[in-house]
Amino acid sequence: MAADQNQTLIEMKNAAFSFGRIPVFRQVNLKIARGEVFCLLGPNGCGKTTLIDCMLGIHTLDTGRLCLMGQSRTRHSPGETARVMAYVPQKHDRHFSFSVLDLLLLGRTPYTAFYASPGKPDIEKAEKILELFGLSHLMHRDYTRLSGGETQLVMIMRALIQETPVIVMDEPTSHLDFRHELMVLETLARLIRERQITLVMATHFPNHAFYFENAGIPVNVAFMGNQSVKPSGTPSRALTQENLARFYHIETVVMTQTLPGKGRIRQIIPIKTLDRETKGTP
Amino acid sequence: MRSFQRHRILWYGLIAALPLVLGACSVFLGRYPVSVRDIGALAAAALTGQGMDPVHFSVIVHVRMPRIILGALVGGSLAVSGAAFQGLFRNPLVSSGMLGVSSGAGFGAALALILFDRYVYVYPFAFGFGLLAVVLCFFIGRLTASTQAITLVLGGVIVGSIFSALISLLKYLADPYDELPAIVFWLMGSLSRAEYDHILTAGIPMIMGSVGLMIIRWRLNVLAMGDREAHSLGLNVTANRIFIIVCATLATAGAVCVSGVIGWVGLVVPHMGRMIIGNDNKALIPVAFCMGAAFLILVDDISRLISTSEMPLGILTSLLGGPFFIYLLRRTRGREW
Structure with a gap:
């Protein structure tokens, strides 16, 4: 590796x-x-x-x-x-209520001939991924009824099944x-x-x-x-701070904190917006 | 869906057996009495090569059987095309006549009825204009330089309304005693002209189209995700869409050219399938075919029994299908949408 x-x-x-x-x-x-x-x-x-x-x-x-x-x-x-590449969309329009399993199997499209449909090994892959995510109970659920978070996880699982x-x-x-x-x-x-x-x-x-x-x-x-x-x-x-001011026109502070056992944690904290004219110099 | 998961095999078997059972029963239904013994005699005659009552023979073999076969083919073709179009355009309100096939075919048939004395010209004309309508839809879509589904749908609406206007024009010009009734009856749909020759010629596009859709059916699931996702899942969206449209158009045009415009089957039968077995096209497409076939055989039986002059099928499909659909809505609370 x-x-x-x-x-x-x-x-x-x-x-x-x-x-x-x-x-x-x-x-x-x-x-x-x-x-x-x-x-x-x-x-x-x-x-x-x-x-x-x-x-x-x-x-x-x-x-x-x-x-x-x-x-x-x-x-x-x-x-x-x-x-x-597997793609996880920003916004997914749900038109038909497929089961979560049917949705996951779509990830096998690149390996499925035009006349065929995913078979047993593909279903096993889907089952494995669901297990990995601890979401096996969703398998036969209607995916249009899932919450936003669950939907996103299902989309990530579909991308994983694409291997x-x-x-x-x-x-x-x-x-x-x-x-x-x-x-x-x-x-x-x-x-x-x-x-x-x-x-x-x-x-x-x-x-x-x-x-x-x-x-x-x-x-x-x-x-x-x-x-x-x-x-x-x-x-x-x-x-x-300079780059964020240049690209987003905002004033920011970058905070660095050392947490015991977690190492160093960095985060950006936005302070306020800047005028478009003040490019480059915060 | 839950109870379906448990009894999956049972349901498939039931739905597959439905058109066969209905078809077999339909041999005995009609104004001319046919009994089980007649079928025995028919089988014996076929085996031994000896004759049977020619009227009986003719009713069973040349009247009832072709109607049943044609009904099954037409119903099945319309239903699978409708299911395929609904998946392709991601719109449950779309039917097999979506891209103007039915109006085009109706215009072709009306034109043939006016131009020629012989009825045989109706089939090629209806079929040809049905295909032409879809080709026109494509060109209208092309004008916007995109292959997006919405431009095709828009093209279908435009082409459909142009051909409807042309049908009205032909009705207006037609001889009111002879041609006009023929056009009107054709547009209401009927299986009464079923003959083996027609089944053979119109059956080729119907079977080709239906088999094509059957082959590619799982990919409808992928296309139902939308163009971006279907593409990123590895599908050549345009090529697959064209294949599906060609198949659905062949199946529908084949059906419409022999049976006239039979509404409802291509719109609602797929939904009946969706309610019973769900939206997975892998299961839905074959189920839609069987249910469409069974539905049209049943409706044709009723049309033959209900009155001495046969009731046009277009009327009955809606009158019978409507209440049944409401029942299904109530049973399932529309949960498949």
Whole structure:
């Protein structure tokens, strides 16, 4: 596993994308390595979701290259992509009441021929994951009746059943209450540690980046804004008062606390918003 | 759903047996009396090669059996197409005629009834215009340069209303003593013209379409997650959607061209299936086929028995289906939505 440690799983080279004439981003270069958390931060509407869609192949890059597991192409097929990345949506529209089991089995799509459906081994995988999460009792429940937190966990389980090295999440904890937010983060941290999963996430909460760093997981932060993406290194280096002022126009304090038995804990505390003009200097 | 989990096999068996049992019983139903002994005589005649009463033979083999087979095929095809479209468009209010197939086919049939004296032209015309309507929907969707489901639905509404207007125009122009009644009756739907030749020709698209949907049915679950998720789960959304639309269109056009416009089956029978066995398309598609087949055989039986002149099926499907659906709603409290 150690040799794999620094293997680049996803790489974007000189990537650019626009909706018609409206450019979303250009000249994007980024690398995501195995076992790390790649945290994409940026204000509303800066194009985080679009960047993620480009990684997933929902949109095709205008120029530049996307390398998945060393395979560099302008376009990857959905099946190919789905064996590298599993996606946990920000917002899931529920149209039909499937059972939780049926929903989980959808994660087996990339391994299921067009005429077939998931079989016994797939069902066993689903059962195992449910057991791992301690949610076996949900198996035959109607997933449209689950709570927000349970739904998000089911979506994460579906991504795990997809058995990909990378999980992509867009706002993993939106709509979740305090406890469920922490539960999802804990689950993710455990999965990254135990299964060497790489997590790509777009989030509104810089503290999520600190959460994983505090948990001892390698984290890289990238800020998105002004049509570009700026890889900025570890949260301790990236999430400075200057950067937060520049990208979010807010005044913040970064608190560091050493807790007995838990090591050093860092958190950002927002103080107040700044005028747009005071760029760069807090 | 709970009780269903426990008796899964039983339910499947029951639903699969339903069209067979109803079909077998239907041989004996109708204005001309057929008894069990006649069937014995028929079997003996078939085995020994000796003749039987030609009227009996004709009623059973050339009147009742083709109707039952056609009813099963048409009902099943409409129901699976409806179920597939509901899953594909993620909208439970969609039916098999969604993309204008029925209105297109209705226009084709009306045109053929006016242009030609011979009835045989109705089938190719209805089938051809049914397909044309769907192709037009695609082009309307293309105008917006997207393959999103909503533009297709919109295209279906537009094409459907254009063809409905054209049907009205043809009715207005038709000879009121001869052609107009023929058009009106065709539009109300009937199985009375069932013959083996028609079953054979119209059966090909119906079976092809239904089998295609049966093959790809599990992927409807994936598509029901929405385009983004389906894509990220590894599905080529556009290709799969086109395959499903082609299959559903073939099945529906095949059904409509022989039987006329029979409403309700393609909309509500899938929901009956959803209420009994749930929304998993792996189970729903075959169940919808069996229930659609059984439902139409039953309705056709009633149509033959209820009056000396056969009641058009389009009327009966709604009159009978409505109350049954209300009963199901009450029983299940709509929990499958």
